[in-house]
Amino acid sequence: MKPRLVFVHGIGGPRDAAADLDEWLRAVAAGARAAGHSARVSGLTGGWAADARFAYYGDLFRSAGSQGSGGAPADDQDDAVLAELLLEAVDERLADSGAPLSAAETRALRHARTQLAPPPGAQGAGAPARRVVNAVTTLLAVPGVRALGGWLSARTTAGMLGQVARYLNRAEPDTTGATLDRRIRARVAACLDPEGPNVVVAHSLGTVVALETLHEHGTRPDAPNTPRPDVPLLVTLGSPLGIRTAVQPRVRPHPLATPASVGRWLNFWDRDDLVAARPHLESFVRPNAAAVVPASRRVDSDGAWVHPAAKYLAQPAVAGPLVEALTTLAER
Template sequence: MKPRLVFVHGIGGPRDAAADLDEWLRAVASGARAAGHGARVSGLTGGWAADARFAYYGDLFRTAGSQGSGSGAGDDQDDEVLAELLLEAVDERLADPDAPLSAAETRALRHARTQLAPPPGAQGAGAPARRVVNAVTTLLAVPGVRALGGWLSARTTAGMLGQVARYLNRAEPDTTGATLDRRIRARVADCLDPEGPNVVVAHSLGTVVALETLHEITYGKAAGTGTAGASPDGAPSSRRRPDVPLLVTLGSPLGIRSAVQPRVRPHPLATPASVGRWLNFWDRDDIVAARPHLETFVRPNATAVVPASRRVDSDGAWVHPAAKYLAQPAVAGPLVEALTTLAER
């Protein structure tokens, strides 16, 4: 049976899902050729090796009439979460012995840290939104974050980064009462094939969304706590559990202890029961992927599957985009191998 390849994107502005699907597939093809799988590329780009889908939810962050922060930097609660996220990411980058920093990068990171967490009584500390925008302005000079902002303003970049906080704050209900995070997961769930094997490739915020979606489909809900392989409330899912032989995560923020981990459901973090293998890739210059060794804190599922984290090193400052990761032979190689094996079953 032809496997389904489901791409789950991360933060960002409005996008053309068809164009992004084409870009991500071309990036995988490039990486696959470099990994020595050139003969298999035509099957991927031609569509006979996998049924590729792009789970797009970016428009939900701009839905007219939704409650919440819209497309700006967010309300105070969102901004506080974003400040926590950036602060821990900065601290991890400063403390990483395997990623030496230049003097200029060190100064920028330390200055951003002071902006995010000013000492008591400091003048001009300002509201959370102001602290976040000021820190992002500083961080846009640092590799890994510059990739997120590009030519955009610090305020726009802060708004995009704030999408992580908006998802995790479980707010912004629509007219039916469905919160933003629930509507986003529904988009991803609709792309999964309940009948055949799925290979899920998730990037950035999409790694959180994909993890929660797979748990939710398995158990019927993503909320609550519980042990790996068991429903948080003991109730079976009303939806057929998809088979996911391979989950690939790229530039994931799941390792951020203060702002992300406590808010991800279920808690503590665990591998979804449907996942047969989990590969997690990170770049040392990707500040979003703070604490990238997910296997140190993600609990195994019933078949003992935990993430296997692997470092990749991209050239230049633009390291966070999904296409940058997918063009890496270390990422594309095992992805194409898995798709080929599933297609030949």
């Protein structure tokens, strides 16, 4: 049976879903070749090894009051969550003894920390939105964060990062009362084959979206003990699920657990990816009934642009097991 390959993107501005699907598939193909699976690449690019879908929801972040291509955080509550998220990510990076920092990186991180959490009575601290933009301006000099903003302004980058807070704050209902997070999960659920098998590859904010979607659609209504849809493999890339202050308490269901339908979970992180703070998800994600927990693996990309999904997917350690799983499922 041909498996369904579902890609779930993360933060960012409006995108061409078809172009992104092509880019992600080409990245997987490059990584698979580097992993020694050249013979299997044609099945992926030719479409016979998997029915590939790109679960696009970026347009849902566009609203009448949004600013920049990523949309601005909706209110002070979103800005406060974003400040909390960035603060923990900065603290984790500073405390990581296995990731030596240059003097310039250390100064930038410490300065950003002060901007995010100014001491009591500090002058010019400002509202959360101002603190976030000021801190992002500082952080754009740090590898891993630079990848999020590229050549965009700090304000636009803050708006993109703020998409995580907007999703987790469960607000912004549409005319039917469906909140932003529900509408996003519906986009992902629509890409899943209800009968399976599905291989889900999620990046950044998409890892939170995919986890919650698979929990919601994890069992058959007529047979509660039967997992549905069937997900032999879940791959997460650059996930913020480990951020315990701003993310973990807001993810549903809580505490975090592996969805019932997942048969294997591989989680990849780069040490220069600031978003992937506390990357060892298996230390706090509870197993499902099949005793499946995430298996976290570090990858190391060259250069400062480490967070984009294509950068992860081109890694042999990521593409290798992904293509192996798809080939095995297609040959059943």
